[in-house]
Amino acid sequence: MSLQVSMKERRPTYFEIGLTGRLDTNTYLQLDRTLEMVFENVVRGLQLNLENLEYISSMGLRMVLKAMKLAKASNAPFMVVNMQPQIEAVFKVANALPSQSVFSSVAEADNYFDNIQAKAKGE
């Protein structure tokens, strides 16, 4: 019942956090620490990759909501990618799906981010 958290910078200032395993009362601090590390940087986009997330509880949801709040405070788009059905069910019950930014692939999320950046630059 563990959680592995990975973090990489997909583009300058655009970060991906990947979760593998279970995000719950026993593991949420790992994501909390990663969020703190990420937001020590300038963040212009944050992607949460849930492809390998098997389980989430209310404590896990709290961390995802915290990530959304941090992204909003940085004026950075927040994207969720590859959500498994059992995880999506929990998000739906909590009405906590980010409305415009749930994607079924990393490429879609990257494209969304790139479009936002291009608009911001007036391209």
Added chain:
Amino acid sequence: MEVYRLFDTMNPKKLDIEIANHESQLETAMQAVEGFLGECGIQQDVAFRVILAVEELVTNSMKYGYDDDNPHTISISVCIQDTVPEEIVLLVQDDGHPFDPQDAPTPDLESAPEDRQIGGLGLHLVKQMSQGLEYERMEPYNRVRVTFRT
């Protein structure tokens, strides 16, 4: 305190666990319930909901049930009823302050997720992802009974 797993030889589809009210015990309890549901062939999506309820109810007891430093025992029972469809009954019992989960305030589900006060979702998830939640106070115990259909 150790986790006690008690087998009911009359009903092999029943698991009883007793844990101390210490957060280090939660993971062990969740693993025991997950293992039991797996042994009984319960579908993963149903097991997911039962384990979620164990986590939320036990966490609530540990966090808010006690204001002393004395050791307390939380009992968790999972029983698979031989009905069609099968029904799983989860019973969580603690000797903490009286608390009826039905009285918990409904969390804010309307504001944009990123604008909400964080918290209060646990019991909401349990209520919405089960077929029913009942509470009774049998001094000095809180007893919460949650049912799930397979």
